[in-house]
Amino acid sequence: MAKTIGEDKGRFRSAKSVAHRLRQRVDYSSHGHQGGPERAIPEEAAQVDCGWGRLLFAQTFKDPTQLISALRQEAPEHRDIAIYVGDPHVVLATAPQELFLDPSHTFRLDLATYRSSRKQPRGFFIRRLSSEADAEAVNRIYAARNMVPVRPDFFWSNRDNRSITYLVAEDENTGEIVGTVTGIDHRRAFNDPEQGSSLWCLAVDPQARHPGIGEALVRRLAEHFKARGAACMDLSVLHDNDQAIRLYEKLHFRRIQAFAIKRKNSINERLYARPLEAYDVLNPYARLIVDEARRRGVHVEITDAEGGFFRLSQGGRSVHCRESLSELTSGVAMSICDDKAVTRRVVEGAGLVVPEQMTATDDDAKLAQFLEKHGRVVVKPARGEQGRGVAVGLDEFDAVKRAISTAREVCDRVLIEACFEGEDLRLVVIDFKLVAAAVRRPPYVTGDGRQTIRSLIEAQSRRRAAATGGESRIPMDAETERCLRLNDLTLDSVLEAGREVVVRKAANLHTGGSIHDVTEIAHPRLVEAAVKAARAINIPVVGIDFMVRSPTDPDYVFIEANERPGLANHEPQPTAERFLDLLFPLSGHRAASLALGKM
Template identity: 65%
Template sequence: MTTSPGHRRDRGYSHRLRRMREQGVKPLRGNERASPYQNDGSGVSVDCGWGNLHFAQTFENPKALAERMRKEGPGRRDIGFYVREPHVALAAAPQELFLDPSHTYRLDLSTYRASRRKLQGFTVRRMTNEEDAEAVNRIYAARHMVTVRPDFFWHRKDRALIYLIAEDNATGAVVGTVTGVDHMRAFDDPERGASLWCLAVDPQARHPGIGEALVRRLAEVFQARGNAYLDLSVLHDNDQAIALYEKLGFYQIPVYALKRKNPINERLFAGPGPESGLNPYARLIVDEARRRGIDVEVVDAEGGFFRLTYGGRSMLCRESLSEMTSAVAMSICDDKAVTRRMVERAGIRVPAELETDDPKDVTDFLKEHERIVIKPARGEQGRGVAVGLSADDDVDGAIERAKQISDRVLVEEFVEGDDLRLIVIDYRLVAAAVRRAARISGDGRSTVRQLIERLSRRRAAATGGESKIPFDEETNRALKEAGYGLDDVVEEGHEIPVRRTANLHTGGTIHDVTDHVHPTLVDAAIKAARAIEIPVVGIDLIVKSHLGPDYVFIEANERPGLANHEPQPTAERFIDLLFPLSIPHAARQASRTEPEEPCPA
């Protein structure tokens, strides 16, 4: 007589369950919640905040595991881990579960050896306060991970979960995080296991080795506790992460993970859609459109073109540039001199400017302002822009490089300050961020060239290949000003700028300040958008501080990168603008009570 896989008792599961029961694992009864794990006699589940981690080896049979996973709550990502016969568990709920396309890796803690390398520019420590928790959620959101309810970190009563963070020594900002689960403390695991989850590094982090340091510190914590191994699950195509784990001594084991089919996991079980070839700026908008049931047609993935259709209304877009932006508004933004004149007439403060490529005119202008900016009248992504030029610099060379981008050259007074980008959609502020130029940090061993190459690789990985540091005249000029050449070794802990402009495409980083930007700066950005009559725009200001009212206008970008401002709701507001009827009814009703141009707190 043959027993179907869905009902056959798994001897491996039964043996492990019996061994656990012999060691005293007992079910919780009623509303008992002494710890975040659930054990109703059929298996152990640990609540990790983002979802439940179900230990498949503790369940009586695969069907019991499937039944537990079907109870996943909304907005959560449960994981069935240590599944050795996934085909049997899938047979119990084939329409609801899927096999996670991830590999399981293991580190043998009995042979692991800690690194003697000193951390450069950051410290790894335990999470200690609410600010740490909020920073961790910010990193989760930036990495498209499920965020954790803030109070979860403080109301858990067991010691099975470990939260480590990496803190920037100079700024105090949290730049990385990792979570560990101690299986011995969770359910008296006879195998003395532990697992690693939610390793995430801030995309704007400037120091190398943060991810490696977090993994090593977690391994050392579990090694000191007497755990036998540290396991983790990593997507099969995450080559960068896999290379790190294998470098540290992790090796692949034949253990699998199950997940439930839900909107969070859709990419994993539905396969790549037509939008998979789009760049991050277009994909962010397309993903939001699909969530609302808006039809998406990718017109040209390489160029970032797509068409959105909803309720008889159709919009052709190129990233954040849509048919709602007129050709006139686009041409105004394309010509920086015209943009300046338009916003100046609207009462926006602008720097002194001269349109010329005559070296004598530039010399006279330089004498008046001491330091200047030379840039092409047309162009984007910081190409051909030279910032902070003085009489000692190659001004003629800067003019020639600008002329390679545009036949007209602009000369501006240089204004010292922070580069502030404000995203205005439908004449309301949606996001604000300070952009900082690329900087390298020395380790006492590596040359400037090696440090730049490493930073450039990290920025490219964090932005889907959109951000890289070029080896050009501007990089050489920034290094010369700092007193370094490409082959010089930078002393340990010393930082030097390698670009003068904060453009993201040349390695700059972006730091959200939406909740703190001064109302005067918001007002200037909205006035500039109205002067140009453009519904979606990125306004660039130079400010002494985003907390104060002082500014000068630099330029307007008609196709701002909305993905750079996550987790602010840039894509949501963009789709609201294009398809207002796609906004949920309750949200539309609430918005009618708001003032047309709300000022931030």
């Protein structure tokens, strides 16, 4: 990481000024320094470039004017943070239109008294970031957590920077990066006399299944800095992030009176500007679009928060939306998508590959014949969403009959399709161009030798709900019980440690499934088929679902089209950005770039 520490900026501070501004000084004798060495003198105007922005150590700046001048040098699309601001009221009074006091608490862990946990991580391990692939995975997690991304080459080019430590959590089975944390060594960054360190950018993949990833990352970083001889480790956390605060208090962090100041910019807007009325009631799919609209200066009026309805306006143009469904989608296109049998006929007419299908009737002989022909079938309501009433991979007549009965609770007309073995692929097409492709995988749990499957599902559902704003949970219903019976298990069975069991066959996010981006590797034939389906329906925004053997393989069968696809959870793909480009082509950075001839 390119270090911008003490760059030829006013190296003329008096010893009295230094002593006045250094906050929370450490008593060296209390940290094992007998008598203590001579106190180091910190760098003047110390800064550390973290890729997403700079950390400005305010206690090393000679006065508010110098600190404000540095904050004004913030790069576009970055977020600088001035930390350890001793007199925030004075700084804010100097530039009240430009700066705001960050509504976060600062916590400190005293490393001299910190004790490591004997509990070892299960299903994942912690290591240093070691490749560009790791860096790209970290950015994916940042995007999923609405954090400012960093150029992958920035991580990689700064992997040997002694001031900054990047740790990642890796899933033992899949090799996927499921968590990350960044640490700053203050002594190596600016010769800190307090021998401090700090934790930044703790983030866990919202789709991670293993508990304790965040705690393990915090502990490993604390152990790393303690081994280096650091006296403490600080962190900043939003005042209303109750889940994170509970974790830090559990690890014996304590509150300290330290403050941070940031610039007023589009990234920080939600921290200093009054939020839209009823904004918090919006689900993540609506909120993603609303946030992008506000960043572009598009006016937002929330018309029905609970239903996800809002109106976007700019200039003389106004568009009413329900999440990604807008007035640009015709009633005809919506009705085609609403009825899965109609959708199938339309896309089949356009040349797409579709599975054989029949409508469920009381003719058991016809049903048995269809099942015998295909071996395994899918049962689903002709109309419905979010995976309700869908059963996948049925191979027994009685199970099919039960699934039909369940599906009829969602819609009177039920469809039965031949089951295509493979992966569930969602392709988001906006303005007849592919924006994102993702494999959707069904939920599964991993045993620990102690807990029942019921307990494992409940714990995973809590994590999934917390990570998705309550949008994703694993139902414990007849379909879940059926899937367990296929493995001679029940909800009360105790899985041996390390054993993985799929608890539902359908990969829908709302029933606990997970989403994995494959946009860059999707086979061109799959992309072509998805765009062809969108054109056949004549719909500007759509989620096309295929079953595929692999996203890199051209073979597929069409499953359905969703007229209101969720644009969240497709990080790092710019789904909300492309949606706003469609609705308001002259808004945002894209329009500015076009006007300047840069695109």
